[in-house]
Amino acid sequence: MVHRNRLEAYLNELLAPAEYPDYAPNGLQVEGREEVATVVTGVTASAALIEAARDLGADAVIVHHGSFWKGEDPRVVGMKARRLQLLIESGINLFAYHLPLDVHPQLGNNAGLGRLLGLETDARHAAKGVPGLLWSGVLAEAEAPEAFSARLEQALGRRPVHVDGGPAALRRVAWCSGGADGLIEQAAGLGVDAFISGELSEPTTHVARERGLHYFAAGHHASERSGVQALGAHLAEVLGLDHHYIEVDNPA
Ligand SMILES: [Zn+2]
Incomplete structure (x- = not known):
């Protein structure tokens, strides 16, 4: 088990997001519970992924495509509201790394x-x-x-x-x-x-x-499946976290 802040610091050191101009904030995007033992990785922070993570009892979800993209409607309504609600209700931390994970x-x-x-x-x-x-x-x-x-x-x-x-x-x-x-x-x-x-x-x-x-x-x-999987496996090895990759099929 690691503290959320330690996990974030570790990820930021490993992936150096400050070095890349990006279209979304990299790092912790939605704050959940403080202690992290189980991590789910997936390509996109879709409702399906978050629900699957919740059902697994995950403390953190780490994705390539997170939330809060440049130029998008900043209001928390519709699909975005539903995703954020799922995360917050479940106490799940959402971490996203876009270009650093490419x-x-x-x-x-x-x-x-x-x-x-x-x-x-x-x-x-x-x-x-x-x-x-x-x-x-x-x-x-x-x-x-x-x-x-x-x-x-x-x-x-x-x-x-x-x-x-x-x-x-x-x-x-x-x-x-x-x-x-x-x-x-x-x-x-x-x-x-x-x-x-x-x-x-x-x-x-x-x-x-x-x-x-x-x-x-x-x-x-x-x-874009391999990056989050490799990252999750790395976290399991180095920080002893329980890691599950969840595939949400996408034909695109
Ligand atoms: Zn992409």
Whole structure:
């Protein structure tokens, strides 16, 4: 069991949120009970996740997508009110780490995606003013895009969307988890054969074709599962917390 404040201090030291300009506050977002023994991790602080955490008797929930996003309606009404009510009624602490959990060199979503795909990271590039957001690396052996796509499907349990715009064999690729397809131009500038992110948007298809690289949309949710799981496992090991990852299926 650890005190909530000690857990927050530990997480902030580990993930260094102050180093990243972000769209939501990182760290403790909703204060619950003081002592934390059981932690639930999940991708998004949805009502379904919070209810499942409550049913497990969790003292804290740690997510990648928390609450209070820049530009959103600040009123506590509707869906947001329901989520906050669930947390407060149950005394659950909500911790959220967004960009820090994409970029962390060992525990982050990009690190996890690279590991799952057998990529050897060669560089971590600053993107959109965020240090280390865009990763690049190489495959041990050149691979046909179809074979790579099949491995991606197997690794993440979701069939990727593939825009076939590049060479017949992949060797060096770039990737960024989640809603990062807008980084494809920067990825193309690195001279990679393919770029992988979570979600596809209309202009990305044309960039892939016109800049001559493959694009794979691996799934926003699917590409962002690994960070919180690695973080939860780390907390179990280092702080002796009881950790449960809860999957709330999301086809996006
Ligand atoms: Zn995301």
